Amino acid sequence: MSLQPLRDKRASLTDAIALVGDDTIVALGGGLCARLPMAMVRELVRQGRRGLHVVGSAHSIDVDMLVAAGAVRRLEESYVGFEQDLGLAPAYRHAAEEGTIEVAESCCATILAQLRAAEMGLPFLPVRGVRGSGIAGLHPEYAEITCPFTGETLVAVPALRPDVALLHAPSGDRYGNLHLEQPYVLDERVAAASRTVIATVDELVSTDAVAASGVTIPGHLVAAVAEVPFGAHPASCYPRYAYDRSHLREYVSAARSGPAGLDKYLASYVDGDEESYRAAVGPGRLAALTTWSESTAAWQELFA
Secondary structure, eight states: OOOOOSSOOBOOHHHHHTTOOTTOEEEEOSBTTBSOOHHHHHHHHHTTOOSEEEEOSEESHHHHHHHHTTOEEEEEOSEEEETTTTEEOHHHHHHHHHTSSEEOOOOHHHHHHHHHHHHHTOSEEEESTTTTSSGGGGOTTOEEEEOTTTOOEEEEEEOOOOSEEEEEEEEEOTTOOEEOOSOOTTHHHHHHHSSEEEEEEEEEOOHHHHHHHOOSBOGGGOSEEEEOTTTTTTSBBTTTBOOOHHHHHHHHHHHHTOHHHHHHHHHHHTSSOHHHHHHHHOHHHHHHHTTTTSOHHHHHHHHO
8 A cells, every 4th residue: 555645636547547557457446347447447558558467357348458459578367258148258358369468367366365454564375266176277476375273274375465456436536546436346456555546536526526526546545646537438337328339349359350440440439539539439428327216127128
């Protein structure tokens, strides 16, 4: 944990992501297709980051896009895919099969224990979950220990201290206080364990408004905050907007078609800036995603 002094932490997305260097350990907030830091992922691609060691719980288009763009060297995740009905992550799967990235598959509970160890200032914590699996073989840094109280053999996993955590929140203030809606996934833990936390928010609001909603991530952990409307799109950021199933399908189709398809997708949506991204998606489509809670028919129509 690095304590950030009380100050105005507002930054442009470009300047915020300039804090992320090549060859660093980057933790991604959110999970699956919910509250992913997609605006920051797209900006990492625009700025041409390379050699990233990416860690997270279970992710989808964020990880796949970074892999497709050649930004990732090593990946520690429990799952990468489009869990609803779009299948596995194409670019990630291809890179894993070809050996162009280091795959260090883990499990959610193990990554959580590693983050907790860093948060508490401990060198390691013991876990049971990876015993009997092949996961330990992917992690030579793990070790077996004997519990001094029960004699049970446990796996000691080292503290995981990301260089940077990228988090998206529906709202926050200029001082970096963030409000998240549950589920928090690992966002609280990566915020406390990481050396630097960078956040995007759909809306910057007053400190009183964040306090009224509930401060999930306190500002003393956050180094920079950028206001980026629909910053999680095409993932969801409930209760503000649902995930964009049709856009996710478009991305998956492009990724499956190979480099030409991916290049076309990136040219259409990622090259430029977030304003041009929202324009390419379409203001009408983005507005429709905010209507998911109006009725059962509304959300069914979105996901049809």
